[in-house]
Every structure is written in C-alpha cells, then in structure tokens.
Amino acid sequence: MNEMGIYSNHEYSSWKFNRNVLIKCVTLPKFLKEIVIELQEQFKELENYWNDIESAKSDSVKSDSNNQKSNFKNDSSTTNSTKKVRNEDKIIDISKWIKCFTLDIFLQSITREKSFSMANYYNQIMKDDEENKLKGIKPILDKNDLFVTKFKNSLWLLNQFNFKLIGLPNFFKKFFLVYKLYYRKYFDDYWWFHESLLRIVRARRLEISNSPKEQDLKADMLTCLINSGLKTDDGRSTTDEEIVFMMKDYLSEGIGTISNTFSYIIYYICKYPTIKYRMIEEIDSLYNNQNDTFTYFILAKLYYCEAVIKEVSRIHSVYPLISRISNEKDNIGGYTWDNGQMFCINLHAIHNHKYNWNNPEEFDPERFLYLEEKKAEEKELNEKDYIGNSFVRKILILKILYSHLELD
Known part of the structure; x- marks a missing residue:
C-alpha cells in the first residue's frame, strides 16, 4: 500500500x-x-x-x-x-x-x-x-x-x-x-x-x-x-x-x-435468447440506421440494456472481495474496531444472498428495470444526469456489437 x-x-x-x-x-x-x-x-x-x-x-x-x-x-x-x-x-x-x-x-x-x-x-x-x-x-x-x-x-x-x-x-x-x-x-x-x-x-x-x-x-x-x-x-x-x-x-x-x-x-445473452432479442428491440427502437452516430443522450435511454449489465454484474462481481480501511474508531456489529482496521467486504455474498434479493440464483434483469425507469422519471434529461454513468462505455460497446454482429 x-x-x-x-x-x-x-x-x-x-x-x-x-x-x-x-x-x-x-x-x-x-x-x-x-x-x-x-x-x-x-x-x-x-x-x-x-x-x-x-x-x-x-x-x-x-x-x-x-x-x-x-x-x-x-x-x-x-x-x-x-x-x-x-x-x-x-x-x-x-x-x-x-x-x-x-x-x-x-x-x-x-x-x-x-x-x-x-x-x-x-x-x-x-x-x-x-x-x-x-x-x-x-x-x-x-x-x-x-x-x-x-x-x-x-x-x-x-x-x-x-x-x-x-x-x-x-x-x-x-x-x-x-x-x-x-x-x-x-x-x-x-x-x-x-x-x-x-x-x-x-x-x-x-x-x-x-x-x-x-x-x-x-x-x-x-x-x-x-x-x-x-x-x-x-x-x-x-x-x-x-x-x-x-x-x-x-x-x-x-x-x-x-x-x-x-x-x-x-x-x-447468448444463453437467454429472449433477453438478447429484447435488447436488440430496444436498440432498434432508438437507431434506425446502423451507420448512425451514437450519443450518450440516446445511450441513457437504453434502460433494459443497462438492467442486463447490472444483473450480470450482480451475479458475477468482477471483484468478489474488496477491502476498506477505517479512518476512525467505531463500533460495528457489537464489536469495537480501532482506527486503521482493514475490512474485507464479500461482494459476491451480498449480491447473491436471499435476504437481499428475490430468487438471487435466477438471471432476471427485470429486478433493475424499475429502478432505471424511476430514475428517468425523477431526473430531467440533461448532461449532468447521465454523463457520469459508469456503464456508458459498456453499453456503447454492447450497442455497437449488436448493430454489426450476430452472436449465437
């Protein structure tokens, strides 16, 4: 460190x-x-x-x-x-x-x-x-x-x-x-x-x-x-x-x-063709021409695509464990922890535990779709709302591939 x-x-x-x-x-x-x-x-x-x-x-x-x-x-x-x-x-x-x-x-x-x-x-x-x-x-x-x-x-x-x-x-x-x-x-x-x-x-x-x-x-x-x-x-x-x-x-x-x-x-998306086709439908509804220029304003409307990405990230966390160090003395879970204590957070367990998710073993992007639509209703569509989205580049890569390639 x-x-x-x-x-x-x-x-x-x-x-x-x-x-x-x-x-x-x-x-x-x-x-x-x-x-x-x-x-x-x-x-x-x-x-x-x-x-x-x-x-x-x-x-x-x-x-x-x-x-x-x-x-x-x-x-x-x-x-x-x-x-x-x-x-x-x-x-x-x-x-x-x-x-x-x-x-x-x-x-x-x-x-x-x-x-x-x-x-x-x-x-x-x-x-x-x-x-x-x-x-x-x-x-x-x-x-x-x-x-x-x-x-x-x-x-x-x-x-x-x-x-x-x-x-x-x-x-x-x-x-x-x-x-x-x-x-x-x-x-x-x-x-x-x-x-x-x-x-x-x-x-x-x-x-x-x-x-x-x-x-x-x-x-x-x-x-x-x-x-x-x-x-x-x-x-x-x-x-x-x-x-x-x-x-x-x-x-x-x-x-x-x-x-x-x-x-x-x-x-x-290859394992679940119905999900793939729904993603393609959403993409096609926004892009009539495969040669169109893409913007992050339109990318922000790919609610279902982003829900798929979030569900994939839930089931398979790229980093199953992350570590954090406390900056002050604190009491957590009935235990007193000193300043400088390292904590390892089990993301995989959190993302796949039945107390946090309904049917966590199932691949279901719908669980995130409502959150995306609600977020869109609460926010006015402008640059500040969407440019900071950490999934923009992932969605863009996904969109480009599906505009040009057939994956089976």
Whole structure:
C-alpha cells in the first residue's frame, strides 16, 4: 500500500482527494463526448480486423478444397494451404479482442497515444499470412507492444502484492525482500512502466504551460488531471506522481472491469435468447440506421440494456472481495474496531444472498428495470444526469456489437 492513487491508498485524506480529482475528470461532458467518438472509431478498426481474419480463413478453406479436388497434384501448394488453415481457422476469442480494444481506448483517452494492442494481436494471428499482415509500422508496433507488455506485468505484480502481502502479519512482511528478488523481472517492469508514465505526464505539463491561454485544450484525461483545479486541504494541486498513480488505477481497474464484465454479458445473452432479442428491440427502437452516430443522450435511454449489465454484474462481481480501511474508531456489529482496521467486504455474498434479493440464483434483469425507469422519471434529461454513468462505455460497446454482429 501507498499514499497515492486510489486502489492501494490507505491514507484517507489522500484517497479522498485523488478520488475526487479522478471523478471530476471522467464525468466531464467534453471528455465523455470524445470517448463516444473514439469508441466508434476503434470499433470500426476492430471490425475490419475480424473481417480480414474471416476472409483469410475462408480463402484458405476454398484453396484447400480446390487442392483436394485436383487429387493433390501440387503437393507444395497443398502444404502451404494447410499451414494457412491451421494458423487462421480459429474461433474469434472475444475476451482477448475486447481486452486489446479496451486497452487501446483507455490509453488513448488518457494520453492521446495509441497502444496498437489490436494491431499487434492481429499481426500475431496473421503471422504466417504476409499478404494480410500489417506492414509499414513495425517499429511503432514493436515499441507499443513493449509498453503494453510492461503494463501487463505491472498489473500482475500489483495483484500479487495486494492479495498476497497486504493483511499479513509484520513477521511475514519481513520476507518481502525474498519475494522481490523472486519476482525481480516484474518489479523492473513495474518501475519501467511507472517512469514511462511519469515522462508522459511531465511532457504534457510542459506542453500545457507553453500553450496560449486562449487555446482550447484537448479533453483527454491527462490534461484534465493536470488542470483539475482541485486542491488538497493544505492548498496544493496534484503532483506528477499522484497523476501517474491515478492513471495506473484508471487503466488497471477499467480494462479488467469492462473486458471481464463484457465476456459475462455475451455469455448470458447468448444463453437467454429472449433477453438478447429484447435488447436488440430496444436498440432498434432508438437507431434506425446502423451507420448512425451514437450519443450518450440516446445511450441513457437504453434502460433494459443497462438492467442486463447490472444483473450480470450482480451475479458475477468482477471483484468478489474488496477491502476498506477505517479512518476512525467505531463500533460495528457489537464489536469495537480501532482506527486503521482493514475490512474485507464479500461482494459476491451480498449480491447473491436471499435476504437481499428475490430468487438471487435466477438471471432476471427485470429486478433493475424499475429502478432505471424511476430514475428517468425523477431526473430531467440533461448532461449532468447521465454523463457520469459508469456503464456508458459498456453499453456503447454492447450497442455497437449488436448493430454489426450476430452472436449465437
């Protein structure tokens, strides 16, 4: 644990300040409007990759079939065709693609820089197909692939550290040095990634300071974090180190949450076709043309889609356990707890207990639908009411997929 960021921050005033800064940035109308545009652009890129893979797979199968009809007269051609089929005749793994997709989206929304995760994954799949493989930007792809690899190793280390070390008695923590030596590569990657983000933050701060005051700055998160205008109790603004930790929190928490939740959403709507068709009907009622531009105003009207997402999140919490630390002495459940006490909250049990839900084992989005409709009645439809909705990006991804693809 440290005293920066949100995820592993155990110092209450620092945690609260960082949280307020991050929430202010992710709920800015300008920021979310650009997110909506970026999501659509990124999905077009994703769709092109999928179409290329399906096309290459189809061509390989046809070529192999023609070779068989010719009684294998050309052995070398048959061998090459078979090799292509083995490399490309794969079911598209949505979970892997969505992780690459969300990483591209989140990194671009933070820094305006592309991670090219989808491009690298596409090249990995098409590695034996020079005709379809991306060309001309290999140095860029290699550089960004290194950045992504370091990030993934950093994320893995954070998870290992938080779940294996935090909460252990001090006696065991003395063995942290042994742990660090054992996972030295991951620690090296963690600090490489940290320093890379720090350089990006300092470069952006310099860029902003050199920009004319009348210039309209971009709405990426990094610019917002630097110019949040919020100050701590002692009057200071966010430091570069604090911004780096908030960026890492946003990346690690957002990417894992969206990609994992989305995979569960696909599973349940394929398992229950009637729910899928109802979602499609709701989407079709708002979008008459698949090529229409989507806005978060219309997304806010997807009540049933959001109810499905919430029900999926209830049954399968991305994080079954979360931890919190008390900031003062208190009495809970008849027990007195000191300041600094760590509490582990069992979200999975809360979300699946019969005392909290009717028929908790059943997948029933209707349980959330009334709440969504009531919320809509009580609030006037305007930017402030809906732009802060944490499910907007998930709903948009869901909507885009169902506008273009048939999932069974």
